[in-house]
Amino acid sequence: ARPVAPGRYEVTQRTAKVEIIPGTTTEIWGYDATFPGPTFELRRGDPTTIRVRNELPEPTSTHLHGGVNPPGSDGYPTDLVVPRGHSAHPHGGHPSHPGMRLNPVAKDYHYPLDQRAATLWYHDHRMDFTAPQVWRGLAGLALVRDEEEDALPLPRGERELPLLICDRAFEEDGSFRYPRAHDPHYMAGVEGDVILVNGAPWPVAEVSATRHRLRLLNASNARRYRLRLAPGGRFTQIGSDAGLLAAPVAHEVIPISPGERYDVVVDFSAYPVGSAVTLTDELAGDVMRFVVTRRAADDSAVPAVLSRPPERTRAVAMRAFDFRRTGDAGNAAWTINGRPYRPGAPLARPRLGTAEMWRLTSDFHHPVHLHLAHFQVLARGGRPPSATDAGWKDTVDVRPYEVVDVLARFDGHRGRYMIHCHNLEHEDMAMMADFDVV
Ligand code: C2O
Numbered sequence: 038a039r040p041v042a043p044g045r046y047e048v049t050q051r052t053a054k055v056e057i058i059p060g061t062t063t064e065i066w067g068y069d070a071t072f073p074g075p076t077f078e079l080r081r082g083d084p085t086t087i088r089v090r091n092e093l094p095e096p097t098s099t100h101l102h103g104g105v106n107p108p109g110s111d112g113y114p115t116d117l118v119v120p121r122g123h124s125a126h127p128h129g130g131h132p133s134h135p136g137m138r139l140n141p142v143a144k145d146y147h148y149p150l151d152q153r154a155a156t157l158w159y160h161d162h163r164m165d166f167t168a169p170q171v172w173r174g175l176a177g178l179a180l181v182r183d184e185e186e187d188a189l190p191l192p193r194g195e196r197e198l199p200l201l202i203c204d205r206a207f208e209e210d211g212s213f214r215y216p217r218a219h220d221p222h223y224m225a226g227v228e229g230d231v232i233l234v235n236g237a238p239w240p241v242a243e244v245s246a247t248r249h250r251l252r253l254l255n256a257s258n259a260r261r262y263r264l265r266l267a268p269g270g271r272f273t274q275i276g277s278d279a280g281l282l283a284a285p286v287a288h289e290v291i292p293i294s295p296g297e298r299y300d301v302v303v304d305f306s307a308y309p310v311g312s313a314v315t316l317t318d319e320l321a322g323d324v325m326r327f328v329v330t331r332r333a334a335d336d337s338a339v340p341a342v343l344s345r346p347p348e349r350t351r352a353v354a355m356r357a358f359d360f361r362r363t364g365d366a367g368n369a370a371w372t373i374n375g376r377p378y379r380p381g382a383p384l385a386r387p388r389l390g391t392a393e394m395w396r397l398t399s400d401f402h403h404p405v406h407l408h409l410a411h412f413q414v415l416a417r418g419g420r421p422p423s424a425t426d427a428g429w430k431d432t433v434d435v436r437p438y439e440v441v442d443v444l445a446r447f448d449g450h451r452g453r454y455m456i457h458c459h460n461l462e463h464e465d466m467a468m469m470a471d472f473d474v475v
């Protein structure tokens with residue numbers, strides 16, 4: 038996306054018909070009528086305003102996931118952009134919520150960008166409808182760059198590939214298939230059987246036999262991946278959700294839950310020219326393929342020291358958040374500490390400028406996400422974190438009956454924040470809570 042003026046973008050949410058499955062058309066809801074939406078190139082120290090105009094049939098709210106922004110620009114679930122002609126008053130199917138804010142036609146989201154280089158993404162966050170609205174296409178990437186990262190010899194230009202990975206299901210005519218709320222598949226979260234990368238099924242990318250930087254984002258509603266390279270190979274992780282690691286970490290498998298990002302380097306010079314290297318998931322199968330087309334000079338490198346991320350500070354408080362299902366078949370709900378989401382009823386009040394230890398427990402797979410703040414994983418299942426938990430993050434997969442301790446820093450802005458499950462159906466089914474940073 039190109040700025041309309043320095044530090045200013047405008048993007049319009051519209052429906053469009055696109056070809057995803059060859060020979061069929063799919064109606065999407067897209068930022069600038071594309072799925073995924075445009076990739077924003079942002080810079081630390083260049084505050085940016087994005088005006089989102091809504092020309093869709095329904096209200097929206099846009100959240101910049103991983104951003105450290107004032108809460109008024111966070112894309113709070115009841116801070117809605119209401120399209121022209123849409124009844125401003127709640128009516129059938131449009132419940133009212135306390136503190137609901139209706140912005141007619143457009144809203145300016147202000148991003149100070151006083152934060153480290155990182156792979157961020159944006160997506161819809163409308164109360165009760167996030168999952169179906171993201172499924173229709175309301176998501177895209179936003180890359181923040183800074184001088185610390187510019188100074189590194191990492192692969193760049195066409196050797197830097199942002200990969201937004203998500204699954205979708207399709208009807209025979211090409212339209213997206215999304216189950217109704219009481220479908221048995223809904224409770225666990227909705228998965229599709231076609232894996233898309235940047236909106237295309239199983240794409241092929243031609244690469245030279247050089248290092249490439251892959252910015253992996255799992256933008257799926259509920260599907261978790263365990264990514265590998267076939268016929269074998271390693272990912273060198275250089276960054277996590279919230280920016281560069283202190284030092285690279287090698288992995289054979291990248292487990293990535295909804296909302297998480299892994300910034301990795303793959304060295305394609307390890308494969309013969311002419312070969313195909315598949316990015317594959319242990320369960321879903323192939324995700325995409327790289328074809329190594331030619332040798333080429335490579336002056337990139339992955340330095341042993343990548344960055345100096347902010348240090349951990351001592352926790353001044355400890356709080357517990359239990360992600361679980363309550364009730365039984367007829368009235369089951371996904372809750373945090375036994376409470377379904379109520380806007381404006383904060384569960385905690387951490388102080389700005391402090392860090393707290395939050396203990397996350399779970400009865401199922403719940404990718405837990407914090408808005409506007411970053412954390413480090415301190416322990417998983419009473420043991421040190423996994424190698425793939427490294428760095429500052431905003432989303433962590435909490436597995437069934439697991440205890441994950443994180444150290445969260447609150448050094449952005451005062452006001453309303455959220456914690457929620459990033460399985461988007463769970464989020465819509467109220468596994469979400471507010472907390473206030475005071
Ligand atoms: Cu990516 Cu509150 O979400």
Ligand code: CU
Nearest residue numbers: 101102103408
């Ligand atoms: Cu978020």
Ligand code: CU
Nearest residue numbers: 403458460463
């Ligand atoms: Cu969940």
